Amino acid sequence: MSKWLMRLNESNKLKIKKRIEKLKAEYEEYRLNYNDFPYDRYLKAMESRKAEIEELERYGDPASAKREVEDYKDELERIRAILGKVHYLAVNIDPCDQKSDANVRKLLSMTDGYSFYDDEFKERADQGVW
Numbered sequence: 666m667s668k669w670l671m672r673l674n675e676s677n678k679l680k681i682k683k684r685i686e687k688l689k690a691e692y693e694e695y696r697l698n699y700n701d702f703p704y705d706r707y708l709k710a711m712e713s714r715k716a717e718i719e720e721l722e723r724y725g726d727p728a729s730a731k732r733e734v735e736d737y738k739d740e741l742e743r744i745r746a747i748l749g750k751v752h753y754l755a756v757n758i759d760p761c762d763q764k765s766d767a768n769v770r771k772l773l774s775m776t777d778g779y780s781f782y783d784d785e786f787k788e789r790a791d792q793g794v795w
Contacts, residue, residue: 674727681725688714688721749781754790 692714699707724730755773760766 678726681721685718685721685725688718692718745779746781746783748776748779750783750786750790752776752779753781753787757790 692711695707695710695714699711724733752773755769755776758769760769
């Protein structure tokens with residue numbers, strides 16, 4: 666990794682750490698105020714600070730953010746493969762009436778852009794075993 670990128674990451678980590686500390690102090694102040702005067706504005710302020718703290722802790726670290734993106738990509742690929750399988754199964758459905766035919770056509774149009782590469786699944790689907 667280049668030197669300027671490392672310095673940028675360190676700078677961002679420091680800024681995020683300072684922001685988290687500030688939010689924790691504000692949260693504690695609002696909590697004490699809420700204990701003395703239980704107004705909704707203090708509770709809402711506490712909830713917003715807590716949510717921002719959790720978000721910064723989750724996504725503030727570049728490695729953690731990268732891991733979240735990779736997990737998202739993996740899940741997206743898994744869902745695309747499932748939709749590809751649904752499309753392959755829908756191709757083999759014989760509609761029994763006009764309404765079923767319209768539903769199958771709609772399903773086929775919705776899943777048309779998805780594909781998968783699993784010959785074993787295709788063989789089982791052709792035999793009628795899912």
